[in-house]
Amino acid sequence: ASTLGAAAAEKGRYFGTAVAANHLGESAYANTLNTEFNSVTPENEMKWDAVEPSRGSFSYGSADQIVNHAQSRGMKVRGHTLVWHSQLPGWVGSLGAADLRTAMNNHITQVMTHWKGKIHSWDVVNEAFQDGSSGARRSSPFQDKLGNGFIEEAFRTARAADPAAKLCYNDYNTDGVNAKSNAVYNMVRDFKARGVPIDCVGFQSHFNSASPVPSDYQANLQRFADLGVDVQITELDIEGSGSAQATSYSNVVKACLAVTRCTGVTVWGVTDKYSWRASGTPLLFDGNYNKKPAYTAVLTAL
Ligand code: XIL
Secondary structure (H helix, E strand, O other): OOOHHHHHHHOOOEEEEEEOHHHOOOHHHHHHHHHHOOEEEEOOOOOHHHHOOEOOEOOOHHHHHHHHHHHOOOOEEEEEEEEOOOOOOHHHHHOOHHHHHHHHHHHHHHHHHHOOOOOOEEEEEEOOEOOOOOOOEOOOHHHHHHOOOHHHHHHHHHHHHOOOOEEEEEEOOOOOOOHHHHHHHHHHHHHHHHOOOOOEEEEOOEEOOOOOOOOOHHHHHHHHHOOOOEEEEEEEEEOOOHHHHHHHHHHHHHHHHHOOOEEEEEEOOOEHHHOOOOOOOOOOEOOOOOEOHHHHHHHHHO
16 A cells, blocks of 8 residues: 555554644645545644633534544544643642542543544543652642542543543553553553453653663553553654654554554654654654655555
8 A cells, every 4th residue: 555544454553643723724734644644633622621621611613623624534533632631721620529520520521422423542541640660640630639540430431421432541651661551551450350441552652762662662562452452552753863763663563563452553743844842853744744764664564
């Protein structure tokens, strides 16, 4: 196949990208998206501050633009993200525990219901663990006021809201075997043992020279898959250029293909010029939408 999406589809996978609604009107952006990718993740438009900026008042317009664009072209949509400490409006953090629980469950239910049947996988909870060796939960309004149980409560609420959506836990610095990924692993194992609904684990995979593709990346994906969940590469970008960057991208794609339950790869943007990582050139297309060596390496690996 001659495009990323078609090549991935031949392997039973999707190949997606993060999309920003405000770039869809740029023809080169839309053309590259439409030609190469068969799954999209709204980069910011489904986050809490975007969809429920004040309590109980929901605004879906920007995300709807992306969902409609994708659906009319047969692309899948990943939902990102329901419960996260970041891009969280101030009002959420001001609530007491009882109100916060109600607000969290209402947010999940309203948002998932709005797009019910249109989202293949949802990042139900994002980045709930700390970096470093502790394996502890990260401080957030949810963690601090509701305790460890907020994660399973979020997943149970999500399952009830859209039973057809795959429910994912998503995080970064969990790409190799380390204390943080061990903590996530133990949570997923516990959820599976107790029947808490979870279907997938997302590995963000933001890599750079300080945090390169781990040598045990595939083994780490595999150990999660062996718990009985799908795994997905959800926000891939790799700083660098040329053949070194291309090799790293190729290694990521090969690792996913080697894991039967790795169902797809999403890169975190279409073009270097709109990457959230201001320093560098971490994506597959340069600022003029030319294919980079990393693009060719991915297509070859697929
Ligand atoms: C980033 C977006 O790319 C930026 O546009 C925004 O300013 C901040 O968030 N982990 C995640 C993503 O789960 O939602 C983040 O996206 C990148 C890190």
